[in-house]
Amino acid sequence: MAAPVSWWKVVLAFVIALLVGSVLGSLVQTQFNLQALAPLGVEVTMGTRLETSFQDLVNFAPLYAILFGLSFLVSLVVASLIARLAGIPGRRWLYPLAAAVGLWVTLKIVDALAPMPTLIAATRETGGLVAMLVTAAIAGWLFAVLVSRAGRVSGHSSMLVLPFVLAGGLLLPDSGAVADEPPGYEIEALAQGLEHPWSLAFLPDGRMLVTERPGRLRMITAEGELLPDALDGVPEVFASAQAGLFDVLPARDFEQSRAIYLSYACGTLNANHACLARGELGQQGLENVTEIFRVEPAKEGNAHYGGRLAWLPDDTLVLTLGDGFDYREQAQRRENHIGSIVRLNPDGSVPEDNPFAGSDRYQGEIYSYGHRNVQGLVYDSEQGRLIAHEHGPRGGDEINIIGPGANYGWPITTHGLDYTGARVTPFREREGVEAPLLHWTPSIAPSGMAVYRGDLFPQWQGDLLVGGLVTRQVHRVSLENGQAKEVGSLFGELNERIRDVRVGPDGAVYLLTDSADGRLLRVTPE
Structure with a gap:
């Protein structure tokens, strides 16, 4: 031996x-x-x-x-x-x-x-x-x-x-964070005890609706009181990891129709979709709830659904989607909805002027494609532009102006690396692909976005306020002459993940913090 x-x-x-x-x-x-x-x-x-x-x-x-x-x-x-x-x-x-x-x-x-x-x-x-x-x-x-x-x-x-x-390790890029702005504001907690709140919507009578990712829709009174019980009638939600109840959006004619739209994940871990439902707000909750759209085909896993909603001036509804993480190449294939932004009529049907409406090959709901995971969406009525941001992997978070039929590149182009450090693609730019107005590398993990149009903070007028989950602050971005530039950061003293950012009818800024004990915060001048 x-x-x-x-x-x-x-x-x-x-x-x-x-x-x-x-x-x-x-x-x-x-x-x-x-x-x-x-x-x-x-x-x-x-x-x-x-x-x-x-x-x-x-x-x-x-x-x-x-x-x-x-x-x-x-x-x-x-x-x-x-x-x-x-x-x-x-x-x-x-x-x-x-x-x-x-x-x-x-x-x-x-x-x-x-x-x-x-x-x-x-x-x-x-x-x-x-x-x-x-x-x-x-x-x-x-x-x-x-x-x-x-x-x-x-x-x-x-x-x-x-x-x-x-021995050894992985070199991470240095942060390019912008310094915090001098406060000049006060932060008031309106509600707490929210379980991973995701979205906030204002009703004409001063009440507010808040979604919780596990599948609950909560009501806050005009006096700022969070009602103890969740509203009834929410459709069955697939809640797991990133999957759950996402955005809530009142109809443009809410005072007459009482209509509310909800985006959410539906199905099972092995076969699920991003879905959109419409219901009517009654005394105890939602009534006459109907699913009006779902992403096809079904996918496996519990990541990257998108889920933000916004109205366009022509009364069409925009819903952002994600690539399902493991299905990233599908974001370039318009035969399915994965990795796209869709535009719908209020009843879920396809608008006749959609870029691929009537196509025998492509999904008619698609408005733009080549997206990874779009969780920020706002229509700036004063400038007449639809603005979205999406998560990159390790870096490459993007802000884009969305145009009909446009390709935003994922996964053919990106400024980010995969989470392992591997290259997703060799290309950052490519002919036929819309380049982002702004990208963050390393990632800020953007979620929630508003364009400030109000009287309380004139210094922010026209700027984008972008929530950061990783950076735990709000990034202020200036959009001028077709250029985007981060000009400041806000609310870093909270040290909380910012899930949603909204500008209220009163001109105040409202924030939702993402945790098991999440809060609704109201920001006003000091």
Whole structure:
């Protein structure tokens, strides 16, 4: 029987195998991500492919090395112990198998725990997953080859490589945040105890409606009192992670029709949609509730629904949608609604002047497409423009002026990286794609937006107020001469996630904070 391997030889073999496995895994995920763009009509030259592969080695490979290294270490230790207890003489097949199984288990655990459905985009499809597992198997085989000539491997020796696996990290870009503005305002809490409030709407008589993501619609009286019981009649909501009850919007003729519109997630974890319902506000809640639109096809998972609503001057209704996270390429395919903004008549039918109305191929409801997850929407009546913002991945949050039939690029173009640091696409700009007026990198996680048109804060007149979930403040953005520029940040002293921003009929700014004990806040001059 051969003598045990020296610990330093085990360490060296592990490090070499880890480096090879990490590099191969990075190269494989890059090629699968680039290949996903090909069916969208995107040609990637060899030079661009090589450049993107190198960038991913710099940005993605360090994180992947940590993820893979931990799984690789545990799988080799377990395989070594099994081999010793079972008396298995040859390990050139055992270590590759253990490495592949270990990576598969690790990916499953990470995908179950991470906020996004699939951490490494290349593993969304079976082919990409198998290819990544093959790279792990190659690393396991290489480790076996490197140690086999010197003798057997000790499970205790393998544990010595742990410090090498934990070394290193992922470089994140510096923040480009704008400094807080001098206060000049007072913040009053109107209501608290709201469970992840999502949207606020004002009624003509001074009352307010607030949605809670778990599926409740709450009423606040004109005197500012939150009624203890939720309103009846809300349609059944699929509430899970990002899924739930989203926006609430009164009809333009609410005083006559009493009509209320709700956007929400419906279905199950394995088959769900973004949906839109219309009902009438009665004494106890909503009556005569009818679903008037749902995204097709159904998708799996619980992320990226969009969900914001706004009226256009011609009495058509705009609803923003998301790409479902794992379905990002579908945002370029107008045969479905995923990753688009839709425009509807008040009854949910397709307006005759929609850009794709009457098409035999495309969904007639689509107004614009190429969006990732649009959670901010406002129509600026004074300037006659529809403004939206959307979440990027790690960076690349965008503000866009929305035009009929326009393509906003996702996932062909973006200024952001995937959450792993990998490139989603090599392109930031491309012919035929609308470039954003403004993008945030790193991400602010924008949610909720209002254009300030009021008398209480003349210094903000005409500016966008954009809520930030990650930055925990409101970003003030100036829109002049077709240019957008962040000019200040507000309410950072709250240190709370801002889910919605509204300008009330009184000119005050209203904020919803996103937490299990969320609040409705009113901002007035001090």
